[in-house]
Amino acid sequence: MKNSMDDTLSGSTETKTLSAELAEHLCERIRNDRLAPGARLGTESDLAVQFGVSRTVVREAIGSLRGLGVVTGRQGRGLCVAETDNFSSVLRKALVPQVASSSGLHELQQLRAVIEIGSIALAVELITFEEIIRLQTIVGEMKRVMKNIKTDEERTSNAYKELDCLFHQIILAASHGSFVKQFHGVLLDYFHAGEFYNDIPCNKCLREHEKIANAIAERDVDKATKYLTEHLRPQLKALEK
Amino acid sequence: MKNSMDDTLSGSTETKTLSAELAEHLCERIRNDRLAPGARLGTESDLAVQFGVSRTVVREAIGSLRGLGVVTGRQGRGLCVAETDNFSSVLRKALVPQVASSSGLHELQQLRAVIEIGSIALAVELITFEEIIRLQTIVGEMKRVMKNIKTDEERTSNAYKELDCLFHQIILAASHGSFVKQFHGVLLDYFHAGEFYNDIPCNKCLREHEKIANAIAERDVDKATKYLTEHLRPQLKALEK
DNA sequence: ATCATAATTATTGTATGATAAATTTGGTGA
DNA sequence: TCACCAAATTTATCATACAATAATTATGAT
Numbered sequence: 001m002k003n004s005m006d007d008t009l010s011g012s013t014e015t016k017t018l019s020a021e022l023a024e025h026l027c028e029r030i031r032n033d034r035l036a037p038g039a040r041l042g043t044e045s046d047l048a049v050q051f052g053v054s055r056t057v058v059r060e061a062i063g064s065l066r067g068l069g070v071v072t073g074r075q076g077r078g079l080c081v082a083e084t085d086n087f088s089s090v091l092r093k094a095l096v097p098q099v100a101s102s103s104g105l106h107e108l109q110q111l112r113a114v115i116e117i118g119s120i121a122l123a124v125e126l127i128t129f130e131e132i133i134r135l136q137t138i139v140g141e142m143k144r145v146m147k148n149i150k151t152d153e154e155r156t157s158n159a160y161k162e163l164d165c166l167f168h169q170i171i172l173a174a175s176h177g178s179f180v181k182q183f184h185g186v187l188l189d190y191f192h193a194g195e196f197y198n199d200i201p202c203n204k205c206l207r208e209h210e211k212i213a214n215a216i217a218e219r220d221v222d223k224a225t226k227y228l229t230e231h232l233r234p235q236l237k238a239l240e241k
Numbered sequence: 242m243k244n245s246m247d248d249t250l251s252g253s254t255e256t257k258t259l260s261a262e263l264a265e266h267l268c269e270r271i272r273n274d275r276l277a278p279g280a281r282l283g284t285e286s287d288l289a290v291q292f293g294v295s296r297t298v299v300r301e302a303i304g305s306l307r308g309l310g311v312v313t314g315r316q317g318r319g320l321c322v323a324e325t326d327n328f329s330s331v332l333r334k335a336l337v338p339q340v341a342s343s344s345g346l347h348e349l350q351q352l353r354a355v356i357e358i359g360s361i362a363l364a365v366e367l368i369t370f371e372e373i374i375r376l377q378t379i380v381g382e383m384k385r386v387m388k389n390i391k392t393d394e395e396r397t398s399n400a401y402k403e404l405d406c407l408f409h410q411i412i413l414a415a416s417h418g419s420f421v422k423q424f425h426g427v428l429l430d431y432f433h434a435g436e437f438y439n440d441i442p443c444n445k446c447l448r449e450h451e452k453i454a455n456a457i458a459e460r461d462v463d464k465a466t467k468y469l470t471e472h473l474r475p476q477l478k479a480l481e482k
Numbered sequence: 483a484t485c486a487t488a489a490t491t492a493t494t495g496t497a498t499g500a501t502a503a504a505t506t507t508g509g510t511g512a
Numbered sequence: 513t514c515a516c517c518a519a520a521t522t523t524a525t526c527a528t529a530c531a532a533t534a535a536t537t538a539t540g541a542t
Binding site: 483484485486487488489490491492493494495496497498499500501502503504505506507508509510511512 | 513514515516517518519520521522523524525526527528529530531532533534535536537538539540541542
């Protein structure tokens with residue numbers, strides 16, 4: 001416990017607030033000391049005296065880190081490093097300001113497309129027979145839905161979008177990276193909820209989905225990559241001007 | 242202003258704390274109302290009376306959102322939706338618990354590889370001549386550094402790692418997606434700082450870099466994708482068992 | 483002695499009030 | 513109109529108190 005703990009937080013830039021500085025400091029400590037999830041961080045009062053600030057400041061810093069999914073604390077227990085679950089909810093919040101602007105939305109779309117294209121090789125390799133069947137079932141459903149497009153525009157469009165999301169999610173899930181999958185899930189969520197990009201149900205898209213599904217079924221990495229890249233081309237493209 | 246503002250936050254689950262609930266609520270409001278960065282959110286006192294809680298709770302909620310880069314506030318001004326810059330620092334913090342476990346580190350590596358592979362097509366298309374020159378310069382530097390590997394193991398390894406990061410960063414930068422680039426930057430940072438994966442300076446890696454750089458210089462998307470995928474193969478691979 | 487239960491303590495969650503510092507706003511004079 | 517000063521806002525921090533909940537200890541029965 002001889003940790004030279006008279007850090008008065010006067011180390012670095014003075015511009016920021018005490019709480020922000022403390023949050024930064026605690027984050028660095030966790031990172032440098034390689035504190036694993038579950039590791040104790042002492043109590044709020046401890047930290048308050050250690051850093052020579054009031055408990056208010058400590059609580060604000062901790063609140064910030066709590067929001068970031070870095071620490072948790074329960075009454076009577078004290079503080080500890082948070083588990084790595086529910087990263088999704090953190091990311092979902094952190095992206096909120098991004099989706100306000102059209103350029104931000106485009107950036108997210110681009111990231112989503114990049115992640116899916118980057119995963120396709122692995123997905124083709126690891127995908128199971130069941131998942132292949134599901135992909136083809138979805139394509140079949142899409143065809144069926146497309147027929148009703150004139151009679152019930154609205155619902156058809158929603159159903160199609162739903163299927164579209166499911167299609168891409170299955171591909172990502174097949175790549176067996178829980179983090180990659182979570183990440184993609186959040187992005188797809190925004191993609192689905194917001195009206196920012198309408199992959200309008202059209203025969204062209206349908207054919208593309210079909211070709212992708214078939215390429216995956218044949219476990220042909222090159223073809224799958226090629227067709228997927230084509231399919232995601234409009235989202236991948238850099239922001240013009 | 243007829244916003245039916247007697248939200249007493251008693252809407253949903255009662256398990257969470259008031260501050261967490263309020264943070265969630267505010268986040269949703271920003272998202273649903275499409276509030277752009279810079280939009281005013283009123284003062285802490287306003288929110289306190291609106292939601293029927295003390296200013297303490299409001300400050301804690303705001304502190305959390307501030308940490309997530311969703312809102313900012315300055316003395317005398319009030320609160321507003323945050324700008325979308327410095328997303329990097331948010332992500333950097335949010336990933337801290339992830340890097341504590343080896344599985345988490347692997348997941349991050351995987352995500353990084355996925356992003357780079359997903360970006361390579363775009364990068365090849367958009368990369369400038371200057372950037373191509375820089376890539377080739379880096380490969381040349383790597384060759385030079387490799388010769389000293391026996392005389393000064395430690396420093397050689399660091400220099401090589403530095404060059405390796407730079408190499409990959411240039412590729413990402415060429416894809417012209419600021420979000421994608423920022424994202425990759427943070428991941429590469431962890432990749433670089435942590436000792437979790439040593440791309441040991443070896444002739445095999447060097448050749449791979451060279452082949453990638455040449456393929457990019459020739460603007461051959463397929464070859465570049467192929468060589469890059471090979472190069473990142475060990476990091477891309479799913480966690481065994 | 484052991485185990486279940488009650489009492490106590492530790493710790494976070496919330497509230498209130500006060501002061502300091504930074505920013506905006508409004509006014510006043512040249 | 514412009515520069516400058518004063519007042520009002522508003523966040524940042526502090527101190528204190530109390531409630532709620534989890535952990536720890538003490539107690540008592542068997």
